[in-house]
Amino acid sequence: MKFSLEQMYPNIARWVYEHEGWIEIGDRAESPLTSFVRAIDCGGMLWFGKDSYESLDEALQDLDAGLAVVLKEIYGE
Secondary structure: OOOOHHHHOHHHHHHHHOOOOEEEEOOOOOOOOOOOEEEEEOOEEEEEOOOOOOOHHHHHHHHHHHHHHHHHHHHOO
16 A cells, blocks of 8 residues: 555645745755754744654654644644
8 A cells, every 4th residue: 555745744745735834855064954854934944853864764754743843833733
């Protein structure tokens, strides 16, 4: 059975589609940011993760959980 990204990570989907925020994934040596994954909107960075993860899936799980908290703070839901 296949699962869509929206099913596996509903808060990431809500962040991108409803809130119109965006995410950044990856490292850049010249960047002052050390987090591997970040959630940003027009007001700036609202969530950032750890410097590294064992897998991309682990990073996305952390992002989805972090965005659940952020979205609840913004929308109260």
